[in-house]
Amino acid sequence: MAFLFQKFQEAVKTLAKNPMFAKDPRQLQLEADVNRLFLYTSYNRLGGAAQESDAEEIIQMASKASVADQQKQVQENVHSQLKSFCTFMDEILLPGVNKTNTAPAVDSPVSSKAHHRSGLSFAVGGSGSTQRRSAITETRPLTCNEVSQRLKDLMGYTLAVKPSLIPHKDAGQGLFVDGEAQVGTVVALYPGVIYSPAHYRYIPGYPRVDAQNPYLITRYDGTVINAQPWGVGGDAREVWDGSNAMHINPNMQNNESASDRAWKILSKPLEGRQGGNYVDVLERRNPLALAHFANHPAKGMDPNVMICPYDFPLTEENMRAYIPNILFGRGEEVKMRRFGSFWFKWGSLGNSGAEVPALKTIALVATRALHDEEVLLNYRLSNLKRRPAWYVPVDEEEERRRWS
Numbered sequence: 001m002a003f004l005f006q007k008f009q010e011a012v013k014t015l016a017k018n019p020m021f022a023k024d025p026r027q028l029q030l031e032a033d034v035n036r037l038f039l040y041t042s043y044n045r046l047g048g049a050a051q052e053s054d055a056e057e058i059i060q061m062a063s064k065a066s067v068a069d070q071q072k073q074v075q076e077n078v079h080s081q082l083k084s085f086c087t088f089m090d091e092i093l094l095p096g097v098n099k100t101n102t103a104p105a106v107d108s109p110v111s112s113k114a115h116h117r118s119g120l121s122f123a124v125g126g127s128g129s130t131q132r133r134s135a136i137t138e139t140r141p142l143t144c145n146e147v148s149q150r151l152k153d154l155m156g157y158t159l160a161v162k163p164s165l166i167p168h169k170d171a172g173q174g175l176f177v178d179g180e181a182q183v184g185t186v187v188a189l190y191p192g193v194i195y196s197p198a199h200y201r202y203i204p205g206y207p208r209v210d211a212q213n214p215y216l217i218t219r220y221d222g223t224v225i226n227a228q229p230w231g232v233g234g235d236a237r238e239v240w241d242g243s244n245a246m247h248i249n250p251n252m253q254n255n256e257s258a259s260d261r262a263w264k265i266l267s268k269p270l271e272g273r274q275g276g277n278y279v280d281v282l283e284r285r286n287p288l289a290l291a292h293f294a295n296h297p298a299k300g301m302d303p304n305v306m307i308c309p310y311d312f313p314l315t316e317e318n319m320r321a322y323i324p325n326i327l328f329g330r331g332e333e334v335k336m337r338r339f340g341s342f343w344f345k346w347g348s349l350g351n352s353g354a355e356v357p358a359l360k361t362i363a364l365v366a367t368r369a370l371h372d373e374e375v376l377l378n379y380r381l382s383n384l385k386r387r388p389a390w391y392v393p394v395d396e397e398e399e400r401r402r403w404s
Helices: 002-015 025-046 052-064 067-093 144-155 197-202 258-266 396-402
Strands: 100-103 134-137 157-163 173-181 186-189 192-195 216-218 224-226 237-240 280-283 305-313 325-328 336-339 342-345 358-366 370-374
Touching: 025 052, 025 067, 025 305, 025 358, 025 396, 067 144, 067 186, 067 305, 067 358, 134 237, 134 280, 144 157, 144 173, 157 186, 173 186, 186 305, 192 197, 192 358, 325 358
Parallel strands: 192 325
Antiparallel strands: 100 134, 157 173, 173 370, 186 358, 192 224, 216 224, 237 280, 305 358, 336 342
16 A cells, blocks of 8 residues: 555646646635645545555546546545544444433533644634423433543544643644554544625624634635634533633733724624524534644644544435534525635625535644654644744745735
């Protein structure tokens, strides 16, 4: 498999230059990322019995298939992995248990342990009223550590949060793979509350939402996920509404300028209760729901995972408890159009017909084999804003394209 992986690595480096890709810089970077994800996740799906001819076929497909077709295959590859993960979690938590209890949607406790770290402040989201009552399936009374260890026994790896090995004082806590994960593996899931561009003004702290929250991340389509309310998870399966927040460091430096103060006056954040979070029953002992603790590599280090947008189909009810996200708002779809750094409502989507409702989430995919080591993610912070002193760009050209 080492020889086949080398072929895939060579393909990753060359296919992004394919003239079939878009000329628009931002779209070019999106398509290059899709191409990489297609190769990595398809390589993973080949398994240990893969032949060189199989690898060659996938590389040929990556050079000829449309970006849309590659995106569909990436979604299928990731979904297949997550389906296996959910099956393992059911085996750990639900063997022989069929009884369910109906319970009202209530606030659920979250660990108060603070994890100060450098953040994923990629982009520009409060608490809301609960929307419905849900059935909570009875589960085994296992601790988070017990669930994590049993997952490692079944899947070969799990995750741990502990002091980062990145050599700067702001690194704080880091994310570590405990065990072995092959290239193309879905290593972690980014948990929290999902905000569409139509709901940016509900993000706590809007418009300078990342001032005291390093747990924000955005997709190319403008969807923002706030992992701060998730923290390190919880101790049970419960109705979660995203209303609990991690501790925010009160001593964090305030860099507010006159411009920031003007923005606060002109762009007053809306009260979250107007939108409300679409609550759901989630398994808070989810060993993979820790992607927000991944650190950016220091100088001389390379990232070993990359961001993968994943649209979870809500029709997969048996998997739902293990997808650690809820949607802000009542699930309505609003068509938005981007002008520069701003998003505006643009007409109506109307009846989308056959489209399957989905949660727009994010996973971290391994770009090489990982073994008992820290997970490192290229943050790709915007070069249009002042970046932290510890931040060293992995690829300046990629960043320029991403934020063009």
